Amino acid sequence: MARTIPDMGTVALAVTEGMLHFELSVAYEVFGSAPAGVPVTWYDVAVCGPGAVRVGRFLLQPDHGLDRLPHADTVIVPGWADVEEEPPADLVDAVRAAxxxxxxxxxxxxxxxxLAAAGLLDGRRATTHWAHTDALSARHPRVEVDRDVLYVDDGSVLTSAGKAAALDLCLHLVRLDHGPSVANTVARRLVVPPHRAGGQAQFVATPVPARDDHPLAALFPWVIARLDRPLTVEDLARQARMSSRHLGRHFRAATGTTPLQWLLTQRIRRAQELLEATDDGVDVIAAATGMGTAATLRRHFNRTVGVPPDAYRRAFRSRSRPGPYDSPRHRDAPGRVTGPGDGTGP
Known part of the structure; x- marks a missing residue:
């Protein structure tokens, strides 16, 4: 189907009777208004439904009918309240057509x-709220249900776990479309971490304690300001005024990983930012991120992110300068991204 310029960047929120209001609100909050100061063309959000529908305790009047879905770049289906019932046929048909x-x-x-009722998850990995993964698997046995991730990116079809994981996936979409710096700006506006622990492939997590009084609260910014230095666990423990063993326990509780793995994660994320925002060579970026040599950076970057630094730069530098045709359907899918968790955490 041919697309016109006004359709580029359209996000259609597909609603019908029985949708969950939290997930719908999350999607509208992320895509409905541009964060201040970002140099990109933001999304045009269309709320689409069969008519006035009740979402939670609210009566919602959609802007468009479900026939608008096939004209959108991205279609988002919020949570479905009663998973024991089959979703409405008109919604299923419209999602399939899109x-x-x-x-x-x-x-x-x-x-x-x-999505499963529309046949879009057959033969794919997918996830949903942990409390309903067994039901999804039983009802749709051709779906490879992953119970232990925050979300699954399978290219043109993406699924998230419950509640807060919906926000993680929405931020991931912004990263795909506009790059990490814009997604981080949105996350700051929402006062949430830019990406939760466990991201793979294109994105790397930056877990940090949520409380200012956490024993490691002062350590994290200290480390971030010194990523170009050869820091050790002993250096971190000395700065935190605790033993290396005690430091390791606090790190595991706060981030789900070890101090060295967390440090490597921060170095990779800084490399991503520099690849996107600068013209520095890989050797310069290796020095700026404490990797030492370009070969070391390439090895760790490729293993963690899933693509070489040069390929990452080609993909995301172009996304940071979008034009009128810069939309998901004009790009190659970046691959699969998953993260551990049940979707119920903060």
Whole structure:
């Protein structure tokens, strides 16, 4: 189906009776208004439904009918309240038609049941809220249900676990479309971490304690300011005024990983930012991130991110300068991204 310029960057929120209001609100908050000062063309959000629908305790009047979905770049299906019931046929048909027309289709939480009913998850990895993964697997045995991730990016079809994981996936979409710096700006506006622990492939997590009184609260910014230096666990323990063993316990509790792995994660993330925002060579970036040599950076970057630094730069430098045709359907899918968790955490 041909697309016109006004359709580029359209995010359609597919709603019907029985949708969960939290996931719908998350998607509208992320895509509905541009963060201040970002040099990109923001999304045009269309709320689409069969007519006035009740979402939670609220009566919602959609802007468009479900027939608008096939004209959108991205279609988002929020959580479906009653997973024991089959989703409405008109919604299922519209979501299937949107995918066939080339839209990127996304489910938040139990919205995966709608995608599965449309046949979009057959033969794919997918996830949903941990409390409903067994039901999804039983009802749709051709779906490879992953119970232990925050979200799954399978290219043109993406699914998230429950509640807060919906926000993680929405921020991931912004990263795909506009790059890490814009996604981080959105995350700061929402006062949430830019990416939760466990991200793989294109993105790397930056877990930090949520409380200012956490024993490591002062250590994290100290480390971030010194990523170009050859820091050791002993250096971190000395700065935190605790033993290396005690430091390791606090790190595991706060981030789910070890001090050295967390430090490597920060170095890789800084490398991503420099690759996107500067023209520095890989050797310069290696020095700026404490990797030492370009070969070391390439080895760790490729293993962690899934692509070489040069390939990452080519993909994301172009996304940081979007033009009128810079939309998901004009790009190659970046691959699969997953993260551990049940979708119920903060």
């Amino acid at each position: 995918h066939e027309a080339g839209a990127r289709v996304v489910s938040l939480c139990t919205g995966a049941f709608v």
